[in-house]
Amino acid sequence: MSKKILIIDDSDFIRKVVVSSVKKAGFDPIEARNGTEGLDATQENELSLIICDVNMEGMSGLEFVTRLRETDGKSHLPVIMLTTESGKEHEAEIKSQGIKAWLEKPFRQDVLLDAIAQHIL
Numbered sequence: 001m002s003k004k005i006l007i008i009d010d011s012d013f014i015r016k017v018v019v020s021s022v023k024k025a026g027f028d029p030i031e032a033r034n035g036t037e038g039l040d041a042t043q044e045n046e047l048s049l050i051i052c053d054v055n056m057e058g059m060s061g062l063e064f065v066t067r068l069r070e071t072d073g074k075s076h077l078p079v080i081m082l083t084t085e086s087g088k089e090h091e092a093e094i095k096s097q098g099i100k101a102w103l104e105k106p107f108r109q110d111v112l113l114d115a116i117a118q119h120i121l
Contacts, residue, residue, distance in 0.1 A: 002026055002027050002028045003027050003028065003048035003049070003120060003121075004027070004028045004029075004030055004045050004046060004047050004048055005022050005027045005028070005029055005030070005047070005048060005049045005050070005051060005116065005120070006029075006030045006031075006032060006038060006041050006042065006045065006047050006049070006050045006051070006052075007019055007022065007029055007030065007031055007032070007050075007051045007052075008032040008033075008034070008035065008037070008038035008041075008050065008051070008052040008053060008056070008061070008064065009033075009051075009052070009053040009056070009082065010033055010034055010053060010056040010057060011053070012033075014053065014082065014105070015031055015033070018051055018082075018112070019031060021109045021112055021113060022051075022116070025113050025116065027048075027116070027120075030045055030047070034056050034057065034058050034059060035052075035056060035058065035059030035060070035061065035063060035064035035067070036058065036059055038050070038052065038064055039064065039067060039068065039071075042068060042071065042074050042077070043071075043074075047077055048077075048120050048121045049077065049078050049079075049080065049116060049119060049120045049121065050068070050077055050078070050079045050080070051079075051080045051081075051082060051112075051116075052064055052065070052079055052080070052081055052082065053081075053082050053083070054081050054082065054083040054084075054085060054094075054102075055083070055084065055085070061081055061082075061083075062093065062094070062097055065079055065081075065097045065098075065099060066097065069097075069098065076121075077121070078100045078119040078120065078121060079097075079098075079099045079100060080099070080100060080101045080102065080103065080112075080115050080116065080119065081094055081099050081101070081102040081103070082102070082103055082105055082107070083102055083103070083104055083105065084104065084105050085104075100115075100118075100119040101115040101118070101119060103115060
């Protein structure tokens with residue numbers, strides 16, 4: 001049975017790109033269009049990793065991670081953030097959330113797969 005990776009992004013295009021990369025690497029992708037769907041998916045699936053966009057409507061990726069960390073049995077899940085932001089201030093905020101890695105969009109598939117390999121449970 002392949003490991004499940006939750007992909008949360010409000011962009012259909014980005015989500016499909018990540019899903020394709022994850023499938024090619026032999027993982028089982030679960031999709032969510034926003035943080036609320038993402039939190040539901042964490043309750044419905046045994047996950048090995050989460051890939052999440054930072055900037056989403058309704059619930060930001062950082063808010064999603066905060067709520068995930070408060071969830072019993074799910075706080076240990078590694079998270080890779082996808083972002084269009086850059087700079088030390090943004091990097092510090094991401095690190096403060098215990099996020100394992102972040103990739104700036106656009107990202108290369110090999111860099112994404114390397115980050116997954118380094119952090120997947």
